[in-house]
Amino acid sequence: MAGFLESLESCLERHIPCEDLAEVKRVLSRGEAKLDLPALALSAAQKRDFELQGYGFEAAPEQLRRPRIVRVGLVQNKIPLPTDTPVAVQVAALHRRIEEIVEVAAICGVNIVCFQEAWTMPFAFCTREKLPWTEFAESAEDGPTTKFCQELAKKYNMVVVSPILERDEIHGGTLWNAAVVISNSGAVLGKSRKNHIPRIGDFNESTYYMEGNTGHPVFQTQFGTIAVNICYGRHHPLNWLMFSMNGAEIIFNPSATIGTLSESLWPIEARNAAIANHCFTCPINRVGTEYYKNAFTSGDGGKAHHDLGHFYGSSYVAAPDGSRTPGLSRTQDGLLVVEMDLNLCRQVSDKWNFKMTGRYEMYAEKLTEAVQPYFIPSVIKE
Ligand SMILES: NC(=O)NCCC(=O)O
Numbered sequence: 001m002a003g004f005l006e007s008l009e010s011c012l013e014r015h016i017p018c019e020d021l022a023e024v025k026r027v028l029s030r031g032e033a034k035l036d037l038p039a040l041a042l043s044a045a046q047k048r049d050f051e052l053q054g055y056g057f058e059a060a061p062e063q064l065r066r067p068r069i070v071r072v073g074l075v076q077n078k079i080p081l082p083t084d085t086p087v088a089v090q091v092a093a094l095h096r097r098i099e100e101i102v103e104v105a106a107i108c109g110v111n112i113v114c115f116q117e118a119w120t121m122p123f124a125f126c127t128r129e130k131l132p133w134t135e136f137a138e139s140a141e142d143g144p145t146t147k148f149c150q151e152l153a154k155k156y157n158m159v160v161v162s163p164i165l166e167r168d169e170i171h172g173g174t175l176w177n178a179a180v181v182i183s184n185s186g187a188v189l190g191k192s193r194k195n196h197i198p199r200i201g202d203f204n205e206s207t208y209y210m211e212g213n214t215g216h217p218v219f220q221t222q223f224g225t226i227a228v229n230i231c232y233g234r235h236h237p238l239n240w241l242m243f244s245m246n247g248a249e250i251i252f253n254p255s256a257t258i259g260t261l262s263e264s265l266w267p268i269e270a271r272n273a274a275i276a277n278h279c280f281t282c283p284i285n286r287v288g289t290e291y292y293k294n295a296f297t298s299g300d301g302g303k304a305h306h307d308l309g310h311f312y313g314s315s316y317v318a319a320p321d322g323s324r325t326p327g328l329s330r331t332q333d334g335l336l337v338v339e340m341d342l343n344l345c346r347q348v349s350d351k352w353n354f355k356m357t358g359r360y361e362m363y364a365e366k367l368t369e370a371v372q373p374y375f376i377p378s379v380i381k382e
Contacts, residue, residue, distance in 0.1 A: 007314065008267075009326040029323045032057055035339055041107040048100050050077070051334035054108065055317070055325040057280075059341035068342040070223040072250065072280075073110035074315045075101050075119075077333040078288030083122040087135045091120050095148050101335050106156035108337045111184070111223040113152075114161035116286045117231045117254040118177065120145050121165060123286065126202035126308045127296050134208070137167035140180045140191045154186035159221045161228055163254040165208075166191065175209040179228035179254060181219045189219045194230035195239055201261055202298050202308045203232070216242035224249045224342050231255040234269045234283065237276065244277035249342050253283040258309035259330075266314060267327070274318035278349040280340055287313035287331055320348040 005011060016024050035054030045052035059067065080093045098115060105113050117123075121136035138145050149160040159182065166178035177194035193212025197205050216239070218227045227248035233239040234253050243251050253270050270283040288311055295304035314327035317338040328334035349355055369375055 005330055006332075007327055007329050032317075032319070032323055032325050032338075035337060037108050037337060041104050044104050044107065045335065048104070049333065050101060050104075051329050051332045052104065052108075052337070053326070053328060053334070054337040054339075056339040057317075057319045057323065057341065057344060059344035059347055062343060062347075065343055068224065069339060070112065070250075070342060071108065071110045071337060071339045072282060072317065073102075073105035073108070073113040074252075074282055074284045074317065074328070074336040074338070075105070075113060075115050075334075076284055076287055076313045076315045076328055076336075077101070077116065077119075078286070079122050079290055083124065083290055084293050087132050090122070091136065091145070094120050095145070097333075099148075099152070101333070102152050102156065102158070102160075105335055105337065106158065108335075110156075110158060110337055112159040112161065112221065112226060112250070114228075114252040114254060114282060114284060115163060116284050117163045117256045118165050119163055119254070119286075122290045122292075123256040123308065123311070124290075124292065125205045125208055127292050127294065128204050128207045129294065130208075134165075134167075134175065137165040137175050139169060140164065140166045140178050141188055143167075146180050146182070146188060149180070149182050150186045150188070153182045153184055157184045159184050159223060159226070161226070161252055161254070163228070163230060166193070176212060177205065177209050177230055178212070178214075179230060179252070181221075181226070181228065184222055189221070190214075190217060192217050192228040192230070194233060196233045196236050198232040202296070203261075205232075216246050218243060218246040218248045226250045226252065228252045228254065229273075231257065234273075235265070237273065240273035240277055240281070244279055248277075248279055249345050250280045250282065250340075251277075253281060255283060255285045256311060257285055259312045260309055263312055263314075266312075267316075267324075270316075271318040271322065271324050274320050274324075275322045276354060278320045278345050278352070278354060280320065280342075280345070281318045282315075282338075283318075284315040285313050286311040287329070287333060320345050 032055040037054040124133040163179040166176040193214045227243035270281040274281040316327040318324040
């Protein structure tokens with residue numbers, strides 16, 4: 001039953017005989033090494049009631065390039081207050097919670113931190129109600145949450161990736177699902193809007209905003225070139241590909257997804273994207289179950305209900321060589337600190353050559369044909 005298994009990894013550790021465990025882990029390709037984190041960080045995490053884990057991915061030494069070491073921090077969390085608490089109070093509580101986690105990330109030397117999808121609010125789109133949920137929307141450029149993140153970025157010399165519900169005042173106050181990228185200098189580098197909007201189960205997000213129109217921007221930061229593929233974009237290999245085409249070395253995937261729907265896909269998709277695109281991928285999912293005062297239906301004839309289901313956390317990082325870290329807890333708030341040498345991206349690219357063997361020009365031509373209304377599929381019949 002969703003919600004009771006703490007994590008797949010802890011279950012394996014408990015039940016696989018010692019003599020087999022290392023081999024099981026090797027087959028599952030846990031190529032990462034445990035990272036030594038400062039005792040101060042570990043005790044602060046414990047006091048503040050969140051899980052803290054650290055892992056590292058190495059690359060081979062090169063003669064002409066120095067290692068390009070970066071530490072990323074992935075934050076997953078529950079909403080701290082009930083969903084019917086006044087909007088401003090909920091936002092303030094989330095700011096406080098993130099502030100105490102980011103402080104620990106800073107102690108761990110994190111250079112780039114990313115929060116979960118729509119982190120300043122409950123994931124209320126299941127309700128299809130407009131108020132009060134649209135009141136959580138803020139300007140990406142100068143809203144209170146962006147200002148809050150700018151302060152964190154400056155204070156800790158950290159790039160901050162802040163996925164929010166955006167209100168674009170310049171374009172008629174329209175809403176978007178966007179990630180704001182803030183440089184370690186505190187400047188807003190830009191934003192990346194969610195390209196693919198789910199129309200599945202209770203994920204009724206198309207009631208609120210449209211497919212993003214920012215394309216596949218990558219952000220050149222002091223610590224590496226990064227991109228943000230928001231949640232449902234994870235299921236679209238071409239979306240990952242285009243971020244990679246633009247040069248992303250690390251692609252964050254801030255998400256909000258539930259066990260019954262996607263948990264079997266979760267360990268595969270971002271990991272596969274890291275392999276296929278010779279980059280690091282960082283899927284992040286919220287935790288907990290969020291309850292709504294008014295019941296809503298799923299449009300499937302089923303009974304009206306008050307929650308979307310269990311958000312199963314399990315945030316992890318996958319490397320271009322196909323290895324990955326263990327996932328964070330399925331139930332607890334957490335911070336995953338991962339050190340990576342970005343040189344691994346080119347090293348794996350030189351080994352597997354997917355960018356050379358991809359035949360992109362052939363697929364570009366064929367896809368252009370396939371999307372035409374009068375396309376005739378190439379089927380050979382007897
Ligand atoms: N937030 C969101 O896009 N959820 C859809 C479900 C999924 O992609 O797993």
